[in-house]
Amino acid sequence: MTQPKPNPAQSVRLMNVGKNYGAVCAVSGIDISIEPGQFVTLLGPSGCGKSTTLNMIAGLEMPSEGRIMIGDRDVTAVKPADRDIAMVFQSYALYPHMTLYENIAFPMRSRRRRTPEPEVNRKVLSAAKMLGLESMLDRFPRQISGGQRQRVALGRAMVRTPTVYLLDEPLSNLDQQLRVQMRSELKDIHQRLGATMLYVTHDQSEAMTLSDLVVVMSNGRIEQVGSPRELYNNPANLFVARFLGEPGMNILDGVVENGRLRGADFDFALPEVAANAGDRISAGIRPEDLQRDPRDNPAIRGIVRTVEYLGSRSLVRVGVGERTITAFLPPSDDIPAGAKIGLSPSDPDKMRFFQTDSGGSLHHPQKTSG
Ligand code: ADP
Numbered sequence: 001m002t003q004p005k006p007n008p009a010q011s012v013r014l015m016n017v018g019k020n021y022g023a024v025c026a027v028s029g030i031d032i033s034i035e036p037g038q039f040v041t042l043l044g045p046s047g048c049g050k051s052t053t054l055n056m057i058a059g060l061e062m063p064s065e066g067r068i069m070i071g072d073r074d075v076t077a078v079k080p081a082d083r084d085i086a087m088v089f090q091s092y093a094l095y096p097h098m099t100l101y102e103n104i105a106f107p108m109r110s111r112r113r114r115t116p117e118p119e120v121n122r123k124v125l126s127a128a129k130m131l132g133l134e135s136m137l138d139r140f141p142r143q144i145s146g147g148q149r150q151r152v153a154l155g156r157a158m159v160r161t162p163t164v165y166l167l168d169e170p171l172s173n174l175d176q177q178l179r180v181q182m183r184s185e186l187k188d189i190h191q192r193l194g195a196t197m198l199y200v201t202h203d204q205s206e207a208m209t210l211s212d213l214v215v216v217m218s219n220g221r222i223e224q225v226g227s228p229r230e231l232y233n234n235p236a237n238l239f240v241a242r243f244l245g246e247p248g249m250n251i252l253d254g255v256v257e258n259g260r261l262r263g264a265d266f267d268f269a270l271p272e273v274a275a276n277a278g279d280r281i282s283a284g285i286r287p288e289d290l291q292r293d294p295r296d297n298p299a300i301r302g303i304v305r306t307v308e309y310l311g312s313r314s315l316v317r318v319g320v321g322e323r324t325i326t327a328f329l330p331p332s333d334d335i336p337a338g339a340k341i342g343l344s345p346s347d348p349d350k351m352r353f354f355q356t357d358s359g360g361s362l363h364h365p366q367k368t369s370g
């Protein structure tokens with residue numbers, strides 16, 4: 001028996017896409033280029049324009065400007081039903097009176113599609129197999145767990161064999177443990193399907209673990225596009241530096257004097273990239289790149305505020321001048337709250353430097369504003 005071929009994964013391109021709701025600018029200047037089969041995440045705080053962007057790709061919203069391509073096709077003005085995409089939402093309403101089988105089969109039985117029943121059956125079983133739902137297809141939604149319901153919603157998208165999957169915070173209704181489990185299942189499903197997936201989340205750890213490429217957004221604009229590694233190790237600006245990581249990068253705003261960065265309770269030599277870049281520089285250092293420094297003149301001087309013992313390490317919050325910074329220290333370091341502590345970077349090359357005023361990284365080519 002020859003099986004109908006699944007639709008090939010497609011590329012997606014957004015070119016200078018913007019959306020206004022009356023006087024409200026939801027997003028603007030969005031340029032994204034997604035290769036076929038990539039897992040790409042739109043990441044940013046609530047209200048930054050992730051859903052608006054995804055809805056425009058789905059065709060649920062019309063862009064106010066710019067163009068959207070799926071494969072070689074300009075779909076900017078194409079109806080959602082003619083775009084060959086499938087969307088999974090946070091609130092994935094399953095039909096309570098239908099079995100899981102009927103729920104998954106539903107999109108194929110719509111008036112528009114009218115898929116022949118043998119094909120419906122084949123596709124439902126194949127999706128159920130991939131999602132580990134085979135043994136429960138005759139159950140009703142109320143008889144399964146939240147995670148299983150989310151898998152049914154995914155199955156309903158899969159049977160449409162779309163060229164692009166769009167997922168808007170699909171895991172955010174699940175409890176933490178289930179979220180982590182579904183996250184790795186989703187990654188596995190993506191690998192097996194080889195599909196193009198565009199995923200929206202405000203959760204940076206989801207974005208980091210799932211994605212080939214992450215698009216960091218804030219205030220309706222793109223802050224940076226890159227692999228999780230690139231974003232983590234070389235954030236383009238202070239927003240990305242603070243947003244990625246748990247907790248985010250520590251930022252010390254200081255004044256440059258004689259090649260050193262100075263501020264309340266810190267003082268250290270600047271590398272070449274930062275020494276001549278202006279009077280006000282912000283230094284960034286990740287919590288895991290700090291170590292205790294018992295010398296008289298550590299780079300950073302502070303007072304221990306709290307210590308969270310995490311087993312493999314401790315998360316120590318340290319008051320430095322007016323700010324609080326965080327450091328991951330060995331769990332064997334038993335440090336009482338209120339103690340004085342000296343800290344310095346374990347590897348100065350891992351520090352990142354930013355223009356305090358613009359927030360732009362000194363390690364990235366300077367962008368012309370616009
Ligand atoms: P996110 O998904 O990142 O939380 P959204 O894309 O939903 O953000 O929203 C982006 C911005 O656009 C927000 O400021 C939001 O209030 C606004 N917005 C979204 N939809 C509408 C709408 N239908 N009418 C007016 N403003 C909207």
Ligand code: MG
Nearest residue numbers: 047050051052
């Ligand atoms: Mg949203």
